[in-house]
Amino acid sequence: MSSIVYSNKFLIWSKKNLFSSWINTLLTVLSIYFIYEVSVFFLDWAVFKADFLTNFRGERIIDRTFCSKNIEPGSYGACWAIIHVRFYQFMYGFYPAAEVWRVNLVFFLLPFALVAIFFDKVPFRKYLLYFTLAFPFIAFYLLYGGPSLTTVGTNKWGGLLVTLFLGVTGIALAFPLSIALALGRRSNMPIISLLCVIFIEFIRGVPLITLLFTANVMLPLFLPDGVSPDNLLRALVAVTLFQSAYMAEAIRGGLQAIPRGQIEAARSMGLTYWQSTRKIVLPQALRISIPPIVNTSIGLFKDTSLVLIIGLFDLLGIGRAALADMTWTKLYYEVYVFVAIVFFIFCFAMSRYSLYLEKKLKTDNSS
Amino acid sequence: MRQLKSLLMALTLVLFTSTSFAATLDDVKARGMLKCGSNTGLAGFGLPNDAGVWEGIDVDVCRAVAAAVFGDATKVEFVPTTSKVRFTVLQSGEIDMLSRNTTWTLQRDVELGLEFVGVNYYDGQGFMVPASLGVSSASELDGASVCIQVGTTTEMNLADYFSANGMSYEAVPVETNSEADAAYTAGRCDVYTTDASGLYASRAGYPDPSAHVVLPEIVSKEPLGPSVRHGDGAWADIVRWSLNAMIIAEEKGITSSNVDEMKNSKDPEVLRLLGVAQVGDTGAGYGQWLGLSDDWAYQIIKQVGNYSESFEKHIGPNTPINIQRGLNALYKDGGILYAPPFR
Numbered sequence: 001m002s003s004i005v006y007s008n009k010f011l012i013w014s015k016k017n018l019f020s021s022w023i024n025t026l027l028t029v030l031s032i033y034f035i036y037e038v039s040v041f042f043l044d045w046a047v048f049k050a051d052f053l054t055n056f057r058g059e060r061i062i063d064r065t066f067c068s069k070n071i072e073p074g075s076y077g078a079c080w081a082i083i084h085v086r087f088y089q090f091m092y093g094f095y096p097a098a099e100v101w102r103v104n105l106v107f108f109l110l111p112f113a114l115v116a117i118f119f120d121k122v123p124f125r126k127y128l129l130y131f132t133l134a135f136p137f138i139a140f141y142l143l144y145g146g147p148s149l150t151t152v153g154t155n156k157w158g159g160l161l162v163t164l165f166l167g168v169t170g171i172a173l174a175f176p177l178s179i180a181l182a183l184g185r186r187s188n189m190p191i192i193s194l195l196c197v198i199f200i201e202f203i204r205g206v207p208l209i210t211l212l213f214t215a216n217v218m219l220p221l222f223l224p225d226g227v228s229p230d231n232l233l234r235a236l237v238a239v240t241l242f243q244s245a246y247m248a249e250a251i252r253g254g255l256q257a258i259p260r261g262q263i264e265a266a267r268s269m270g271l272t273y274w275q276s277t278r279k280i281v282l283p284q285a286l287r288i289s290i291p292p293i294v295n296t297s298i299g300l301f302k303d304t305s306l307v308l309i310i311g312l313f314d315l316l317g318i319g320r321a322a323l324a325d326m327t328w329t330k331l332y333y334e335v336y337v338f339v340a341i342v343f344f345i346f347c348f349a350m351s352r353y354s355l356y357l358e359k360k361l362k363t364d365n366s367s
Numbered sequence: 368m369r370q371l372k373s374l375l376m377a378l379t380l381v382l383f384t385s386t387s388f389a390a391t392l393d394d395v396k397a398r399g400m401l402k403c404g405s406n407t408g409l410a411g412f413g414l415p416n417d418a419g420v421w422e423g424i425d426v427d428v429c430r431a432v433a434a435a436v437f438g439d440a441t442k443v444e445f446v447p448t449t450s451k452v453r454f455t456v457l458q459s460g461e462i463d464m465l466s467r468n469t470t471w472t473l474q475r476d477v478e479l480g481l482e483f484v485g486v487n488y489y490d491g492q493g494f495m496v497p498a499s500l501g502v503s504s505a506s507e508l509d510g511a512s513v514c515i516q517v518g519t520t521t522e523m524n525l526a527d528y529f530s531a532n533g534m535s536y537e538a539v540p541v542e543t544n545s546e547a548d549a550a551y552t553a554g555r556c557d558v559y560t561t562d563a564s565g566l567y568a569s570r571a572g573y574p575d576p577s578a579h580v581v582l583p584e585i586v587s588k589e590p591l592g593p594s595v596r597h598g599d600g601a602w603a604d605i606v607r608w609s610l611n612a613m614i615i616a617e618e619k620g621i622t623s624s625n626v627d628e629m630k631n632s633k634d635p636e637v638l639r640l641l642g643v644a645q646v647g648d649t650g651a652g653y654g655q656w657l658g659l660s661d662d663w664a665y666q667i668i669k670q671v672g673n674y675s676e677s678f679e680k681h682i683g684p685n686t687p688i689n690i691q692r693g694l695n696a697l698y699k700d701g702g703i704l705y706a707p708p709f710r
Contacts, residue, residue, distance in 0.1 A: 019701075070574070073574060085417045086417060088419070089415070089419055093419075094415065094419045153444070155444060155445075155446060187408075211452075213452075215454060217452055217455045217456075220455070220456075220459030220460070220461060221455065221458070221459055223459075231446075231461075307447075307450055308407070309451070309452075309542070310449070310452055311407055311446065311447040311448045311449055311452060311456075312447075313407075313447065318405070319547055320408060320543065320546075321407065321408035321409070321414060321415055323408075323545050324407075324408035324409060324410055324414055324543075324544070324545045325408070325414055325415075325416065325417075326410040326411070326568065326571070326572060326686070326687040326688060327411055327417065327687075329410070329418070329545075329572040330552075330572050330573070330574075332549060
């Protein structure tokens with residue numbers, strides 16, 4: 001019974017939205033045909049005609065000459081063995097295999113550290129928040145080493161580990177910094193506001209790649225011999241500064257949307273600047289700024305792949321090294337599609353989360 | 368006042384010397400690890416393999432130096448460098464040596480404050496075009512679009528060659544070699560130019576190698592070799608003679624597998640090289656001059672191999688890259704590879 005109602009509903013909906021006029025009908029049919037063709041082509045290539053671990057003769061693929069598509073050109077699709085063989089590098093870079101449990105542990109703990117910030121209806125949220133605060137130190141200790149753990153230099157880090165490290169740490173560090181910058185820019189104190197404006201405009205005025213070069217190439221020249229901060233750390237500083245400038249502008253947009261009357265009302269109630277900022281202005285401003293913040297965060301997450309230019313092997317860098325290897329050369333599509341899918345998973349999750357948050361906080365005033 | 372001035376000058380001098388003449392060998396030994404600038408990925412020269420182990424003839428030079436210093440070829444930390452950052456990384460002291468298919472030029476040797484210690488591969492720039500273009504000589508390339516890696520000598524040679532012949536070209540700039548290759552394969556440019564070794568390597572990877580022609584013109588000298596910072600001659604000597612030891616070992620027929628038997632050789636140079644012979648009656652071998660142990664060259668040959676072994680393993684005719692020895696054969700085999708005598 002209900003299914004009939006349901007299908008009726010669907011019919012009504014589709015008549016109204018897809019087939020309302022002959023031109024809409026034509027467009028609908030054409031679009032469906034196009035989507036069908038593209039997905040059939042892609043699925044054929046990526047799944048049905050693809051090699052995973054063995055080729056069509058059942059041999060294990062150990063280099064590109066074993067790929068079915070290289071044995072019989074034209075009749076076979078992707079050769080995913082390159083991803084399988086280099087999967088470890090894609091995930092961890094050159095992290096020593098004996099110590100890789102530490103990275104896995106960090107990957108495993110990361111959701112627990114994030115869940116308390118992202119959702120407010122989780123059990124034991126209070127304790128989880130303590131864990132979130134301690135997580136950066138735990139993660140760094142696990143990844144880098146320290147007392148009773150062997151040190152693994154950041155030059156051994158690579159792949160998704162570096163991408164996530166730069167992305168997550170960069171965004172997390174930039175967040176408090178950007179709030180300070182946004183508040184500073186709107187401050188009544190001229191020197192503070194001037195400094196913030198200069199900082200924001202300078203950082204926004206140069207491309208990220210320039211900042212990375214500056215951090216990587218110029219910084220060591222100014223420092224005395226022997227003092228060379230870690231390569232990855234330098235990149236992280238550049239990424240954080242870049243992100244904080246953009247996020248600050250997003251938050252400033254939110255701050256400007258708060259009616260002046262509210263702040264004046266708070267003042268007349270006897271609230272100090274910090275009290276009114278913390279309890280009245282920021283909660284509303286941050287809520288409004290969610291979409292632009294997520295927007296810049298997604299942008300930054302993808303921009304981390306620029307670190308290849310300064311010789312760090314992020315996810316994309318590992319892919320390019322794999323392609324340079326004569327064993328696997330020319331499998332461009334496989335590598336780039338894989339890297340794209342991994343990036344998509346993270347970016348899509350971020351954008352979905354922002355939608356969820358907007359819905360929950362009902363920032364959309366029009367509805 | 369004068370006293371203060373001279374004191375200041377002395378202080379500056381002390382500071383200056385301590386920074387620019389700090390002994391790299393001591394730093395390396397204290398660290399327990401050689402930091403070697405490598406390519407971010409060039410097949411046969413420097414590239415991480417499937418297991419994440421760096422491989423290639425440039426990488427082998429780093430390993431040789433580690434074997435000489437520590438007696439352990441694995442004590443190398445590879446710092447991947449792009450063509451743009453490689454020199455600054457070396458100048459700033461972040462790496463101890465650079466071994467990354469880098470052409471030895473006047474400017475780099477003198478003005479950039481580098482010291483090239485030798486040549487581990489003699490290359491020259493060539494052009495590759497699709498056979499369908501019907502071009503048989505580089506002089507017919509007027510007006511062609513060319514995929515070119517920015518910041519390399521290749522870029523300058525290209526400009527030189529075209530202007531010397533009164534031709535024009537349209538540059539398609541790319542960042543890495545594999546990107547240039549990809550752009551060429553995708554038809555974004557008519558001509559792919561880089562060192563001839565790179566062209567052959569790329570062509571070997573194409574589904575139909577015969578559809579591409581490497582033109583006969585070699586338009587430049589590209590002596591590729593390892594380099595160190597100016598100002599530490601002792602360290603430069605160690606890197607130079609580590610490379611020389613590999614070449615001399617080939618000349619004398621010493622390989623990683625027969626190096627132990629060769630210790631009983633009758634050839635005095637072999638005995639000197641392997642640390643069996645002593646310098647005069649000092650009771651010590653030839654390592655003392657370099658500040659190394661006497662078996663330093665033995666360790667290089669034992670753990671890394673001689674030049675020929677390294678060449679055949681990574682870029683020789685039995686590898687997918689398939690490069691003939693050519694110029695890189697020993698002088699007695701028709702090439703120009705020539706190491707000074709070990710004495």
